Amino acid sequence: SRYLDVAAAQMGPVARDEPRSSAVRRMITLMREARARGADLVVYPELALTTFFPRWVIDDESELDAFFETEMPGRETAPLFEESARLGISFYLGYAELVREGSEKRRFNTSIFVDGTGTIAAKYRKVHLPGHDEPQAGRTFQHLEKRYFRTGDLGFPVWHACGGLMGMCLCNDRRWPETYRVMGLQGVELIMLGYNTPVHHTGYEAVDALAGFHNHLSVQAGAYQNATWVVATAKGGTEEGSEMIAQSAIVAPSGEIVAMASTRGDEVITARCDLDLGRFYRETIFDFERHREPSAYGLIVER
Numbered sequence: 001s002r003y004l005d006v007a008a009a010q011m012g013p014v015a016r017d018e019p020r021s022s023a024v025r026r027m028i029t030l031m032r033e034a035r036a037r038g039a040d041l042v043v044y045p046e047l048a049l050t051t052f053f054p055r056w057v058i059d060d061e062s063e064l065d066a067f068f069e070t071e072m073p074g075r076e077t078a079p080l081f082e083e084s085a086r087l088g089i090s091f092y093l094g095y096a097e098l099v100r101e102g103s104e105k106r107r108f109n110t111s112i113f114v115d116g117t118g119t120i121a122a123k124y125r126k127v128h129l130p131g132h133d134e135p136q137a138g139r140t141f142q143h144l145e146k147r148y149f150r151t152g153d154l155g156f157p158v159w160h161a162c163g164g165l166m167g168m169c170l171c172n173d174r175r176w177p178e179t180y181r182v183m184g185l186q187g188v189e190l191i192m193l194g195y196n197t198p199v200h201h202t203g204y205e206a207v208d209a210l211a212g213f214h215n216h217l218s219v220q221a222g223a224y225q226n227a228t229w230v231v232a233t234a235k236g237g238t239e240e241g242s243e244m245i246a247q248s249a250i251v252a253p254s255g256e257i258v259a260m261a262s263t264r265g266d267e268v269i270t271a272r273c274d275l276d277l278g279r280f281y282r283e284t285i286f287d288f289e290r291h292r293e294p295s296a297y298g299l300i301v302e303r
């Protein structure tokens with residue numbers, strides 16, 4: 001057995017006018033609790049430092065830029081890195097990233113993995129951007145990720161850390177089997193995932209009523225079919241009037257939920273993950289080398 005103690009640090013709403021320093025203070029409180037409960041890794045939500053701003057049309061560029069980080073760590077996020085190094089705990093953080101190249105601005109929905117020395121060891125930029133690039137008439141809340149972010153350009157990397165092979169993705173990525181499979185083919189053992197999911201994200205009542213079910217369905221299937229642990233962390237609760245699902249969960253390679261949040265606010269859940277557990281699946285039913293038939297899958301990448 002190779003045990004890794006992990007935590008999901010679910011966050012309740014972050015208000016539009018809540019300063020980064022306040023969100024970071026909340027995150028440090030959660031990090032300390034995670035560490036006190038034995039965790040070596042803590043996973044925060046997607047866009048953890050700010051409110052989920054893609055719900056609004058923001059035409060003013062400086063107003064939009066204010067939601068983005070131009071450096072990581074920056075002045076306000078540095079305390080998180082310092083506390084991680086002090087406690088010797090690794091963390092995953094989702095945030096909006098602004099890269100300036102000459103006069104051009106490139107914006108990504110990004111996550112990083114910071115090791116227990118407070119050093120950024122891996123970066124991921126969200127590949128599956130949901131929603132629209134133009135505002136939709138008749139909606140109380142927009143979902144304008146396609147307007148504000150570029151498609152991630154870093155693929156789905158995996159890397160060695162915390163005694164295992166780690167990977168990451170962000171929110172909508174979790175609904176796509178390809179996300180897990182690309183990491184599964186690289187032998188991933190634990191995937192970190194942050195999300196912001198408005199309950200009313202499709203506008204179809206019958207579908208939206210199943211938002212919690214579809215969340216867990218996607219993560220549990222991805223974990224099982226790729227023999228990996230998944231640590232899925234929500235920003236939940238009612239944020240600026242938008243109701244977001246919570247139900248953060250730690251899912252085993254069996255597909256079973258081994259820990260789940262019971263509130264919609266700031267809450268730490270933990271689990272002791274045996275990174276060897278995936279072998280039972282990887283060496284039997286999901287022995288990719290023996291059982292996959294890639295010659296029959298061409299359509300997946302052709303269209």
Ligand code: CDT
Pocket residue numbers: 046130131143170171172173175195196197198201202
């Ligand atoms: N943040 C994010 O990706 N949210 C989406 C819901 C919105 S779809 C318009 C999700 O898949 O949870």
